[in-house]
Structure formats: structure tokens, C-alpha cells
């Protein structure tokens with residue numbers, strides 16, 4: 001259990017997400033003093049020198065090159081998985097078996113089968129767990145969720161979600177290896193569907209509800225790339241672009257689009273929801289604003305308003321500066337750690353857990369199936385599937 005020094009963390013992975021998580025562990029008790037904070041025990045990366053530099057820079061007590069050593073230590077409470085997707089299942093299952101809490105980056109596994117195994121492992125071991133769907137912790141999106149739950153949008157008819165990037169357009173970009181593992185199907189599982197659309201799907205499940213069926217299409221624009229590890233040209237078997245239509249269990253409809261070939265866009269995550277009484281829209285490039293239209297009131301002055309989500313009565317904002325001053329991307333991870341710790345303290349579910357991650361991966365699986373079959377596909381009932389697997 002957490003000591004007075006805080007939740008004892010063993011981090012696996014010293015890249016992009018390793019940095020965002022480490023920053024969050026440092027900041028959490030400074031801005032959320034009701035939580036105990038974190039004790040950064042050790043970090044693991046395959047390259048010893050890199051692991052050591054990371055430990056020094058981010059204040060970890062030690063470093064390792066084999067994650068199994070972190071899992072075996074009895075002075076670590078939480079194993080945090082911030083490595084490429086091909087490692088998630090093995091580390092999560094071993095950590096759960098050792099009785100550790102597990103935090104895992106998205107997507108959970110490379111396939112629905114892997115994600116299901118991981119979920120069964122944490123549920124069977126009865127350990128606290130979470131998936132880093134950090135965009136739920138953007139104050140503007142947390143406000144949108146609050147407004148939907150309060151009924152301000154009424155019944156939601158339509159929604160649309162996009163995540164656009166442009167970093168893989170060059171055919172000279174390799175696949176595989178340190179910087180480009182996302183293009184190697186053996187490591188990543190899927191392309192933009194499990195990588196970018198996973199964030200959109202998580203937001204949709206959270207804001208609108210369960211997805212019943214999907215109709216999708218995917219495309220590979222550069223069919224072969226040199227593999228950074230073998231030096232040979234090898235086929236690209238994962239999706240460069242993915243589009244799908246969704247029908248929710250509650251009758252709502254949505255469109256989804258993600259690509260790494262949208263020239264000019266770096267991380268354009270946008271969403272819009274249209275309800276009977278109102279609509280909301282949000283854009284990651286302007287993440288502290290929520291656009292809101294309410295049909296209430298006087299027709300002459302009715303219109304879209306842009307809410308600057310920086311006031312003390314907005315989600316999370318009381319913890320930060322003074323009204324009017326905005327926060328950014330890194331704070332979403334601080335909020336997720338604070339919420340996870342508050343869940344441990346109060347015994348309530350506060351963060352997306354493995355079951356939520358599995359629900360996202362069931363939609364990803366149905367989208368890819370639909371792209372292959374060229375027909376509508378039903379999203380697997382993962383609750384039932386997980387139970388059956390657990391009983392096996």
C-alpha cells in the first residue's frame with residue numbers, strides 16, 4: 001500500500017508518455033494537496049544509459065533495463081506501462097499477478113484478445129487499474145460531460161469526431177524501431193484506428209454511450225516502407241487512414257475520421273455533439289475553450305458562445321492559478337493521477353479503467369472487421385466476453 005511518502009511508482013518506458021506521467025507524479029500533490037502524491041521508486045527502459053539519464057532528470061530512485069525487476073520489487077505499489085503496444089499485455093498480466101496496481105497507456109492491447117486477457121488479469125487479481133485516456137481530464141471536456149449529465153443538451157442526435165495528423169506522408173519515413181514503431185503492425189497492432197481514433201472512441205463512449213454497430217473503411221497510402229531494424233522494404237499492413245459511421249445503443253449517430261496524411265494538421269482532435277436542447281464543440285488546438293449553443297431563452301440573442309474554461313467553478317480549475325489563466329496538455333495527466341489517487345482514497349471509480357479500455361478496443365476491432373468485410377459489424381459485448389474469458 002502507499003506509504004506516507006506516497007504511491008510508490010515503477011515506470012516502464014522513458015519516452016513521450018514516460019515524461020508526461022513523470023511530470024504528473026511530481027505535480028499532483030503540489031496542486032491537489034489532499035492526495036498523497038507519488039514516490040518515484042524506479043524507471044525501466046531497455047537502454048541502460050537512457051534509463052539512468054531519465055532517472056536523474058525526473059527524480060527516480062533507481063533504474064532498470066528489464067521490467068520484470070520492477071514487477072518483482074516489493075517496494076513498488078503501481079506499475080505504470082508507458083511502452084509501445086506490443087509490451088502492454090505481458091507487463092500488465094505479470095504486474096497484476098504480482099498484486100501490483102496497474103496503469104497502462106492506450107490502446108490496452110494490439111488486439112481485442114490481448115485487451116481482454118489484460119482486463120481479466122487485473123479483475124481476477126482485484127488490483128486497482130487505469131488506462132491513460134487523459135483527454136477526459138481536459139477541463140473543457142469535463143465541463144461538456146457535466147453539462148450532458150445535467151441534461152443541458154437533451155437527447156444527443158449526432159456527433160462527429162476527428163483526429164488528424166500529417167507526419168507519415170513521406171514515403172521515405174521508415175517503419176519499426178524507436179521513432180516509428182507506430183507504423184509496424186507487429187508492434188502497434190493497428191494504425192490510426194487503435195492509435196488516434198481510440199481517443200475519439202473513448203470520448204464518444206464517455207459522452208454519448210455504448211456503440212452498437214459500425215461501418216468503416218481504411219486505407220494504406222504508402223504500401224511499403226523500409227524497416228528501421230532490418231533495413232529491408234516491407235509491406236505496411238496497418239491503416240494510414242480510418243473512417244467510420246457509428247450507431248449507438250441509444251439510437252444516436254456519429255462519424256469518426258483519423259489519418260496521419262492530413263497535410264497541415266499536427267494533432268487536430270475535434271468533436272461536436274448536437275442534442276435536442278443544445279450543442280457543444282471542442283478543439284484540442286484551443287483546448288481551454290468549449291463552444292456551447294443553448295436553445296433556451298430569447299431567440300433574438302440566441303447563439304453559440306465560447307466558454308473560456310478557466311474559472312474556479314469549472315472542473316479542476318480551482319486547483320490551478322486565478323480565473324482567466326489557462327492550463328494545457330500536461331495538466332490532463334496531473335488530473336488523471338489526482339483522480340486515480342482520490343479513487344484509492346475514497347474507494348470509488350474515478351478514472352477510465354481496463355474495462356473502459358476494453359470497451360474502446362471492442363469498437364476498434366469492429367471498425368477493422370468492417371473495413372475488411374465492407375459491411376456493418378456489431379460491436380462485441382465485451383462485458384459478456386470478459387466474463388466468459390474469466391470463467392474459462
Ligand SMILES: NC(=O)c1ccc[n+]([C@@H]2O[C@H](COP(=O)([O-])OP(=O)(O)OC[C@H]3O[C@@H](n4cnc5c(N)ncnc54)[C@H](O)[C@@H]3O)[C@@H](O)[C@H]2O)c1
Nearest residue numbers: 013014015016017044045046082083084085105106107132
Ligand atoms: N495518452 C496519450 O495521449 C498517448 C500519447 C502518445 C502515446 N500514447 C501511448 O503510450 C505508449 C508509449 O508511446 P510513446 O509515444 O511514449 O512512445 P515512445 O517511443 O516515445 O517511448 C517508448 C519508450 O518505451 C521504451 N521501451 C520499449 N520497449 C521496452 C521494453 N520492453 N522495456 C522497457 N522499455 C521499453 C523505449 O525505450 C521508450 O523509452 C503507446 O502505447 C502509445 O500508444 C498515448
